[in-house]
Amino acid sequence: MEPSNLSRRRMLLSTGGVMALAGTASLTPLSAALAQEKAKTQAKALPAYASWKHLDSLIVHSANTIETKRSAFGSGLITPLDRLFVRNNVAPPSEQIVADPDAWVLSIKGVKNPKDMTVAELKRLGLVAVPMVLQCSGNGRAYFPEKPSGTKWTVGAAGCIVFSGVPIKAVLEATGGMEAGAKFMTGTGGEDIPEGLDPNTIMVERSLPLEAIDDAILAWEINGQPIPLAHGGPLRLIVPGYTGVNNVKYIKQLAFSKDQSAASIQQNSYRMTPMGEKTNVNQESVWEMPVKSWITSPNGESGEDLKAGLVQIQGLAFGGMSAAKEVEVSVDGGKNWVKANFVGPDLGKYAWRQFVVGMELKPGQYEIASRATSEAGTVQPEERVANSHGYLNNSWRDHMLPVTVA
């Protein structure tokens, strides 16, 4: 990997910081602390590969973890790309891989006629467009009281976008179908593996159950444009309803196999590990997303108290593997609930619905929560499922917001 602009910027910043401190004898401890704090804030600039994003709408946790602010989801059904979260398990490959997307090659294995296909060839096989929630497995980790390690996402490691590409079923048809006995579909990411490292320790290779094939696609567009590097272009495996990590970026190999990947990210990560236990391959893999919702407005991010009167309480809801059927809102911490209305059209079972409910609020303290029910009949639970890595938090109580009305 080339050093990114960010690393360069950080280097310059820290060097500059040291020089400034050394050359200013009269610097008080307080202003030194402020300078350090400022340097820290500036280091949270967008990394080079995501420099085109809208910084004011985002929380930059690190060069590989960027979250959408609760106030920045808006009410437009689809999340604009420049507001969409980013999560990379490994630093992305060179920007050069998206220079000529049609030339990218995918190896297809574990089929009757294994072959290499370019994106240009895949584009000739068919086209579908899937509006869907893309959500990091650890979204909501910040609310786990046990403070598991990993990025402290609140609500913003999620977005609803449209991926366009070819159905995996059409690719299987073009390659003679799966070999007998296959039990998993495995996607391998195109990240650079540093020489001398055992690839299994670092590569992003995820295996999925065969039922994931039904709605899965190989995508070359996101929101109507070629997928940028930040979101896994030139080609990404898209498995609607499954958490982000399963949607393998810069996919270079698609294989159908009897066994799950031997990669550490499959064997020893992204599993629902009970508190206090070690992660192992027998624990449930983090695949499907559960029903979930949260409030987006009011959100308290302006720092000002809300004015009393009629307030339009807004939020987002999705069912995971089926559509959100209903959303209720509470302003008293879950004692009483009222039904919210959906905003805009239904974009299909994998998309989220935006909701709104108008309520008269008098001056006082409120705890605003939302609770979604899926078409499958599952109600968003009050409590999260305890697990040592902080995955799949869909507790309505955890996502509740305190709001002061003046």
Added chain:
Amino acid sequence: MEPSNLSRRRMLLSTGGVMALAGTASLTPLSAALAQEKAKTQAKALPAYASWKHLDSLIVHSANTIETKRSAFGSGLITPLDRLFVRNNVAPPSEQIVADPDAWVLSIKGVKNPKDMTVAELKRLGLVAVPMVLQCSGNGRAYFPEKPSGTKWTVGAAGCIVFSGVPIKAVLEATGGMEAGAKFMTGTGGEDIPEGLDPNTIMVERSLPLEAIDDAILAWEINGQPIPLAHGGPLRLIVPGYTGVNNVKYIKQLAFSKDQSAASIQQNSYRMTPMGEKTNVNQESVWEMPVKSWITSPNGESGEDLKAGLVQIQGLAFGGMSAAKEVEVSVDGGKNWVKANFVGPDLGKYAWRQFVVGMELKPGQYEIASRATSEAGTVQPEERVANSHGYLNNSWRDHMLPVTVA
């Protein structure tokens, strides 16, 4: 208006050009011509208020007319903002009007309780989100053989976006309803009127029939973000199904009145004027959009011939005031037609549908056309309606593309 970055850039460019020519005695006529051509291309840079747009996806006709390339629509259902066309009748107001969108004031008149409301106050009245085609009245003017004056748009003065805001009906409810006898809803744009000019000669004030109220909204968001100046923020009148000009930008007054606006843009413009006649108020106003479709891929924009074999022919279709129900595709100039499939979910009657059909094409010459039918049963016609300003071109033959398959 402040001079824009573009004017400054143009000035620098032309000065620089002259200097380069003067200082280079050995410059040949050909290289001088090339330099001039290059300067011309560079002068077609984006204006300052739209500098955030994706230039490679756009054709910049002028600082107030920017078109999406046929190849840049993609298959993502919703047009990303940085690819969306721009059309201003008058230069936009200062960027300062979008600095604090909630503070923008709208005067509401011709109602029982006329009042001024801020955007913050409007946001408390309700929320809807409307996916819809926004299309300039003159989109397709380039195909009129009579070469009417006005921008020579081909297909790209159109996009499908999501506007969010409050229904006009809720605003009427909050202001006591229309005064008796009202026949028109009139929106007035917030453009700066130069001193000494009769406002009627320049102001963007459009009147609409009362049936437009049903689905009309006052919008503060486009595609989930505050409306930028280029698209009429902080507040825009949105009349789904009506051509672009009727969706008044930076709206400062909404009035219900017995008469149409006296502004020239209402009286003497945007009317279906028969060839050779003068425009007058008795001619049909350009309001509702007719059924229309066009091919987006293949589009010949790469300059290379298409390779023989299975090809996914793609395009866009909308019904105007009702949804597109069906689209047919022809590769032989309209002799034979096959039914195309819609891509992705139906976003409601005012949105467009993307369509695709896979066809085996042998080497040869093709003329690829599409023809949409609306839910109302109207079939996209072969010929345009002749009119002297080149409005509402929905002829399938005009939008047909010649394609060479090698």
